[in-house]
Amino acid sequence: MEDRVEHERREFLKGGTAIAATAAAGVLLRAPAALAQQAKVKVGVMLPYTGTFAALGVAITNGFRLAIEERGGKPGGREIEYFTVDDESNPAKAPENANRLVQRDKVDVVIGTVHSGVAMGMAKVIREAGTLWINPNAGADEITGPLCAPNIFRSSFSNWQTTYALGKVLKARGHRNPVFITWKYAAGEQVLAAFNEGLKKEGGTLIRELFLPFPQVEFQALLTEIASIKPDAVVAFFAGAGAAKFLKDYQAAGLKGKIPLYGSGFLTEGVLEAVGDAAEGVETTLHYGDGLDTRKDNAFRLAYAKAYRMQPDVYAVQGYDAGQLLAVGLEAVKGDIGSKAPMIKAMETARIDSPRGAWTLSRAHNPVLDIYLRKAVGKQNKVMGIAWKALADPARGCRA
Ligand code: BEZ
DSSP states (O other), X not given: OHHHHHHHHHHHHHHHHHHHHHHHTTSOOXXXXXXXXXXXXXXXXXXXXXXXXXXXXXXHHHHHHHHHHTTTXXXXXXXXXXXXXEOTTOGGGHHHHHHIIIIISOOSEEEOOSOXXXXXXXXXXXXXXXOEEEESSOOOGGGGTTTOOTTEEESSOOHHHHHTTHHHHHHHTTOXXXXXXXXXXHHHHHHHHHHHHHHHHTTOOOOEEEEEETTOOOOHHHHHHHHHHOOSOEEEEOOHHHHHHHHHHHHHTTOTTTSOEEXXXXXXXXXXXXXXXXXXXXXXXXXXXXXXXXXXXXXXXXXXXXXXXXXXXXXXXXXXXXXXXXXXXXXXXXXXXXXHHHHHHHHHTOEEOOTTOOEEBOTTSOBOEEEEEEEEETTEEEEEEEEEEEEOOOOTTOOO
C-alpha cells in the first residue's frame, strides 16, 4: 500500500513540476483559478487494510471508488487523486496518520475510518485543520455529538443508532434478561449503552456486561461464564474477522440453539460465507441487509459484483455513499472544492439515493436511518422488516 501511495505522490509532484516549467517558458499563461480547476481533487483515504477490520477497509474503498467511477471518474468535472494510509485500526497511530494526509499531503478531503478509537484520534487533527471529512463507518457518538463541526460528515451511522432499536426486538421475542458481550473500546461501550437505554425503555434488564480487549478473540472464558449465567438472550457487538470467530466459537461452545443470539448487524455482516451454519437464525438490527429488492440496490449490487467479483455489504454501501455525498458537494460548486460554504450547504441538504434506501443528514451531519430487522438465512442477512423507521441520532452535545 505504501508503495502505491509514494508512487501516486511522485506522479503528483512530477505533474506539478511539468506545469511550472511550461508556465515559466511562457507557453502556459492561464489564470490561477483556471489552473486550480484543472488540478486533481486530493482525496486522503485512511482505513484499515490489515488486522481484524481489513475486509471492512477494502469494502469501503471499493464502494467509494465505484461511486466516483459512475461519474466518469470526475465528480464535478475534477479528476481524483488518492492518497492512502493503512491505519491498522490503531488509535495510537491515528493523529500521526491523519497528519500525514492533512499536513504533508495537503488533501482536500479525508475519507475514513472504521474504528471509533481511530476516528477520535483523527478528529482533533481534522477539526484544527478544517479539512473536509467524510466518515464512512466509525460510529463514535462524539463525532456527530460534542465534536460535530461544519466540515465533519458521516455516511454511515452513530454507534447509538445501531443497537437502540434492539431492546424493542428483544421484548417482542419475550426476552427480558439478556447479557451483552463486546470488545472493550469506544464502539463496544457505546453500542452497549445504547442497547441498554432501549432495553430499559421496554422494561428489560441487562444482567451482565462482558468485555474483552480489542482486538482479542479468545472468547472461551466469557462463553463459559455465559453458560453458567444462563441469560434468556445474548447480545453481541463484534465485526469483521472477530465476528466470524465469535459466531463459530458460540456454536462450538454448545450455546447455539440453547441461548438465542442477537446483535447489531455487524456481527453477521460480510462473514456468512466464512462461518458455515454458525450464524443461521441470528437476528440483528442494521441499516442495510439482503433482499431489499429496490431499483437502486439491485443496480448497485450488479455494478459492484461486476467491478470487484464479490458481493457488497454494509461497509461497501457506506463507502459508496461517501463517494455519492462528496460528488453532490463537488457538483454543486462545479469542482471548485475551495468554495467551502456552498459545498457544505449542498452536502448537508442532500438526499442520498442509497442502496440502503434514501437518506438525509441530521443537523449534526449524521444520516437519519431506517433500521432493518434482519435474520441470517443461508448466506444472506435477510431483511425481515423495519425495526425503527427514520432513526436519528440524538446528537447529544452537538452545538454546531
Ligand atoms: C467502530 O469502531 O465504530 C466500528 C467498527 C466496526 C463496525 C462498526 C463500528
